[in-house]
Amino acid sequence: MSTPSSFDEFLDGLWKQNPIFVMVLGMCPTLAVTVSAVNAISMGLATTFVLGTSCLLVSLLRHAIPKQVRIASYIVIIATFVTVVDYAIQAISLDLYEALGAYIKLIVANCILLGRAEAHAAKNPPLPATTNAIGMGLGFTLGLFLIGCVREILGAGKLFGVALFGDHFQPWVVMVLPPGGFFVLGFWLITIAAFRHFNKKRNAQLQGAQP
Amino acid sequence: MSDTQEINTPSFAMVRTLGMVSVICGIIIVGVYQFTLPAVNANKKLALERQVFKVLPNARKVVPYFATTGGIAVAEDTDKAPAGSVVFYAVYDAADKLAGIAAEASSSGYADQVRILYAYDVAKQAITGIGVISMRETPGIGDKILTDKAFLQNFEALDVHLSADLQGLANAVKTVKHGTKTNPWQIDAIAGATVTSKAVGRGINESAQNLLPKLVPHLDKLRNPS
Numbered sequence: 001m002s003t004p005s006s007f008d009e010f011l012d013g014l015w016k017q018n019p020i021f022v023m024v025l026g027m028c029p030t031l032a033v034t035v036s037a038v039n040a041i042s043m044g045l046a047t048t049f050v051l052g053t054s055c056l057l058v059s060l061l062r063h064a065i066p067k068q069v070r071i072a073s074y075i076v077i078i079a080t081f082v083t084v085v086d087y088a089i090q091a092i093s094l095d096l097y098e099a100l101g102a103y104i105k106l107i108v109a110n111c112i113l114l115g116r117a118e119a120h121a122a123k124n125p126p127l128p129a130t131t132n133a134i135g136m137g138l139g140f141t142l143g144l145f146l147i148g149c150v151r152e153i154l155g156a157g158k159l160f161g162v163a164l165f166g167d168h169f170q171p172w173v174v175m176v177l178p179p180g181g182f183f184v185l186g187f188w189l190i191t192i193a194a195f196r197h198f199n200k201k202r203n204a205q206l207q208g209a210q211p
Numbered sequence: 212m213s214d215t216q217e218i219n220t221p222s223f224a225m226v227r228t229l230g231m232v233s234v235i236c237g238i239i240i241v242g243v244y245q246f247t248l249p250a251v252n253a254n255k256k257l258a259l260e261r262q263v264f265k266v267l268p269n270a271r272k273v274v275p276y277f278a279t280t281g282g283i284a285v286a287e288d289t290d291k292a293p294a295g296s297v298v299f300y301a302v303y304d305a306a307d308k309l310a311g312i313a314a315e316a317s318s319s320g321y322a323d324q325v326r327i328l329y330a331y332d333v334a335k336q337a338i339t340g341i342g343v344i345s346m347r348e349t350p351g352i353g354d355k356i357l358t359d360k361a362f363l364q365n366f367e368a369l370d371v372h373l374s375a376d377l378q379g380l381a382n383a384v385k386t387v388k389h390g391t392k393t394n395p396w397q398i399d400a401i402a403g404a405t406v407t408s409k410a411v412g413r414g415i416n417e418s419a420q421n422l423l424p425k426l427v428p429h430l431d432k433l434r435n436p437s
Contacts, residue, residue: 035350057235065228066220073232080236084243091250094258098345155350173351 006131013136019112020143020185021192026112029103030144031181037160039099040148044141046089046100048134050081050107055121055133062122074117075108082108112136143188150184151175263302263313266330266340270310272303276433278425283432297422301433302330309333309434314422315344318414321406323347325356329366329415331423333430336372337395338384338415346407353407362401362408370395371419373427379420386412 019025029047034040054077058065065073086104089097097104107113116136121129152158155175157165174180263273275286277296286298299314312331317324326344331337341356341363348354356362374381382396386409392399398415400408 061228061232064231066225068220069225069229072229076229076232076236080239083240087243087247087251091247091254094254101347171351176350 006128009128009132010135012132013134013139014142015139017136018139018143019136020140020147021189023112024189025115026110026140027185028106029110030147030185031178033100033103034144034148034151034181034184035155035176036099036152036158037145037148038096040144041141042089042096043100043103044137044144046085046104047107047110047112047140048137049085050078051113051116051133051137051140052130053081053084054078054113055116056126056130058117058121059124059126059129065122070118070122071114074114074122078113078117079108112140146188147181147184150187151180155180259300262328262342262344263300263330265342266313266328267302267311269304270302271305272307273313274301274303275299276301278422278429280425283426283429297418297425299422299426309430311339312426312433314418316411316414316418318410318417320346320348320410321353322349325353325407325410325414327411327414329418331371331419332368335368336370338366338369338371338419341366341411341415348404348407352404355401355404356407356411359401359404361399365392365398368395369398369415371415371423373423377424377428379424380416384412384416384419 013019017023020027020030026047029043033043054074057077058074061073061077082105085107089100089104116133120132124132149159152160153164154172157163157169157171172180175184260273264270275298276283277286277293277298279293279296297314299312302310302313304310311333313328314331315326315328317326319325323346325346325348327346328342328344329338330340332339343357346354346356348356369384370382371384372381373379380396382394384396384398386398386400386405388405389400389402398408398412400412
């Protein structure tokens with residue numbers, strides 16, 4: 001992140017091309033594991049790790065991998081790091097492992113990963129490739145976290161497992177069920193799209209005002 | 212890479228690349244597996260002990276065993292118990308006396324397998340507590356089996372004594388409709404969560420029918436393990 005360009009690479013995934021809110025990728029874990037903020041962050045960080053390491057390796061091997069076998073190679077590389085994360089989470093906490101369930105293994109099928117490897121890491125040197133991948137991963141984490149917070153607060157009356165309201169709070173059970181994932185995702189997509197829209201309008205106005 | 216280069220990529224180069232990628236990935240996976248194995252096993256043991264301590268509060272020590280029709284033996288590794296055997300845990304209290312038996316029961320619930328751990332009281336010949344190992348039941352409905360006080364009362368002393376010939380339970384454990392429990396071997400279902408309640412009953416019945424006839428004749432071995 002020493003040069004401005006690599007910082008731009010980093011910010012790309014975090015905001016400008018946020019995988020969830022702008023590219024709308026990786027919806028399977030987005031809807032499935034965001035019932036609590038902790039699950040969302042863990043899933044996001046696991047994906048970030050897989051993204052960063054697999055893009056680094058893809059970038060290092062980019063001259064050695066012939067085009068014809070690139071997809072097979074990328075998938076093997078991604079699957080390797082998914083397995084690494086799978087063992088690491090089992091070693092850290094079995095409760096978390098149970099909570100994330102099959103979705104850790106399904107990181108391998110997350111289109112953000114193959115997309116990054118194919119569209120960016122295969123064409124760029126290791127540093128920008130990794131920076132971009134980590135930016136994307138953290139953007140994904142941010143998206144999951146925003147959804148997870150809303151669902152946990154409304155669906156369980158808690159945040160990070162700490163009760164926020166008194167005993168009289170009646171949880172919105174729908175929020176921790178699959179439909180709740182769609183509601184909250186839709187809410188955030190609208191909010192962020194509206195924010196971008198007004199921002200763009202204001203910028204245009206500002207530019208118009210200045211001769 | 213231009214189109215002409217693509218066509219000219221020799222087959223050997225492709226095989227070599229895939230071989231190289233596989234070797235690198237293989238080394239990484241095996242390395243991480245070996246490195247995390249002790250922590251994973253320690254975690255599994257801890258998780259099991261935590262579950263056991265929940266269903267048998269005065270437990271201090273947990274020893275895994277497996278039971279076959281021929282008898283019971285200490286299981287060094289519960290994953291490697293012989294086929295057809297049942298794994299259970301002998302639980303000892305602070306004075307090293309047998310506090311009870313814990314075993315797993317599972318049955319398919321509304322969403323997925325409901326896996327529970329139950330405590331068997333040797334003297335009462337009854338199930339005295341249950342805890343959930345894993346389930347994916349609907350939050351707020353099926354997961355009440357953990358929190359519903361009336362439901363948990365079923366497991367203060369759920370009768371599972373063996374029939375006179377020791378071949379099975381004298382009375383099969385059965386989940387009955389909410390409010391119709393009349394016998395100590397029946398489980399009063401949670402209204403609105405019948406499928407999950409039934410899964411608990413079915414799981415316990417299957418597990419107890421299978422385990423207790425193999426276990427009860429050998430209880431002395433557990434009382435004096437040496």
